[in-house]
Amino acid sequence: MGRRTQAERDAMTIETGYALVSAAVLAAVTFVAVLVPPLYVFDLGRTARQVVLGVAGVAAVLAFVTRVVHVLWRFPRQEGHRLPGPPPPPRPDLGA
Numbered sequence: 001m002g003r004r005t006q007a008e009r010d011a012m013t014i015e016t017g018y019a020l021v022s023a024a025v026l027a028a029v030t031f032v033a034v035l036v037p038p039l040y041v042f043d044l045g046r047t048a049r050q051v052v053l054g055v056a057g058v059a060a061v062l063a064f065v066t067r068v069v070h071v072l073w074r075f076p077r078q079e080g081h082r083l084p085g086p087p088p089p090p091r092p093d094l095g096a
Contacts, residue, residue, distance in 0.1 A: 015075045023067035031060035 004012075035056035038044060044052065 019068045019071035023064045026067045027060040027064035030063040031056045034059045
């Protein structure tokens, strides 16, 4: 494994920051989307509110982790290689 250039380190820093910020936004939106509808539609008791709050928290954490993994997994590895993914779809034959 060779040493990384400054440009590679900068790209990795930016990609990590993007992953964390976009994951935080997604987690906040997920938390609100799961929490708000039951609280405003139904008259819930204390226990039910706590359960909904817990479900919203778990959903937000899962959304955060999934987004970070998704963004960083797609980040190019050394020498521009990415981890193997699905093959591209076949192109139709444009010949005669």
